[in-house]
Amino acid sequence: MENQSEKETEKCFKTSRINMEVGVSIVICTFNGQQRLKKTLDHATNQLTTFPYEILVVNNNSTDDTGLWVESYIAESDSKMPVRLLKEERQGLSFARKKGIEAANFPFILFCDDDNWLNSDFIQIGADILSANSNIGVLGSFGIPKIDGTKPDWFDQFSHSYAVGSLGKSSGIQPKGSYHYGAACFFRKEALVRLNSIGFESLLTDRKGQNLSSGGDVELCYAIQLLGYELHYDERLRFFHFIEKHRLEWEYYVKLKKGISASFPLLESYSFKCFQNKSEFRNHLWNKFFIVLKGIVKSGISSVVSQSSQNELNWINTTSKFTAFVTNYKKTTSAFVRNRQIFNA
Template identity: 30%
Template structure:
């Protein structure tokens, strides 16, 4: 693969949102030594997303920068994203949501992080919220994380263990992403509810479990446009918070593996303490969720298998392989 950069936009009926997103991508200030391209992954849109995107890109006179449009008919960002990553011509990637406006130096800074830090599996930046004249409700400051805005860490650097990055503006490597899903496709598709929007969290968890670091840079800036209809308590609770709760059914199985693997790495004393505590936590758990957590923690602590669910068994195999 070429060590250039591919910006990927996944969208569903994004015609009204994409004009500003594309304008900010077109405004990127990129050294001539870095080749780059833009891929629009249309996820079964029924509006004129594709036509509008092509016209918007032509308006910026960037014929030397390829725009490639691909279509994915299976609904769900996960499917559109994975198809776009397979199609990408460059090793380095930026995943740009269709309502993210990248700062003019975003591509260059993301490229430099990935190119100089091979231990970093993914990098993210600072999201700044933007909305219309109605402004933000008072409660927004307490729920900014649900909208992928605000700082993702206290300062620039490697994230603390168990911390993850948002998918908005995420920079990573094509070969690494493909490797994370080569033998074990996403487990999110096995949920009874639609949790495919949590694909960014699952990817970060897989990177961590494989020993890669996640990096936050507060000078890596993007603006997230949030229309007023998304700034209601109903949208917040029923769409965003409920989505997090639904995805937790799958993601907490990864967190159990992280608890057992990361906390005990190089610390046999902690491993032994958890090994003693986990059975008691399981036997005396006051909820099925806490019992599952204790059982799966014990499952990942032991070198052999004990009864558990199929996804946890495959997570353990993923870590081992």
């Protein structure tokens, strides 16, 4: 039986559909993004649409003058599109996105990073797809790298870590358990509000200031699919991902890979339907851990034999996962229990 909060949520959305069938809230979360935001906002405010949209800039506790700059941009802009500045003092991309969700006025939410330059037809295409199929909870796009300076020799090999390309997807519905990168990704607000109503809280803070931890976008994709929604991708949704010079330094990329590994094995808790009980799930985690141990031995030997970029990354990935497992094991088993409860397994 539905609880009271779920009934209220359903009533709220029935009302909102009567008043506003189509509309997009572009949520741009930023930390010290003053130097990146102008082109991002210029592209966002120049969308060609047949429906209203808004732009919400969430200042995630920046330590520079980002907030003042956005206020100035809003004051000087000739655009008639409503641009609002919000502030989220809790550091972390997941917190900033939650602030944007709470403030959004429209049924479709687009999470746009502060270095994403949307094609002028981007939200029109996205809204058309979402309007045509109410089962779609998440809709992903195709990122085109816009390199600041010279592209390093290793970039093409590891570009999948930079939210570009299709990640091997073809347009249409994606298999269950798939995910999109969070850059320029649509979410149905109804699905996000339902998550909140059942007591869902993200296990990951995602990027936190200069900390490059990640996985919050994957987590949201998993959670929304557990509610029964579909995950789609459409290659017509295109944007440029501006990649600053410092993010193309090898040291930065190594730090990025460590941040990606830091979520291990927390996301395993969303595969709870594959296990009958907590004991069986724990055995699964330990099997994962032994695979990591084997990976450490293998990558360590490979690094000694051949000092290649790939071998270095394999070593970093496995050793980072080892540390993350020790840190996150208890939290992961607790999340398994929580997920079984809130998703009514």
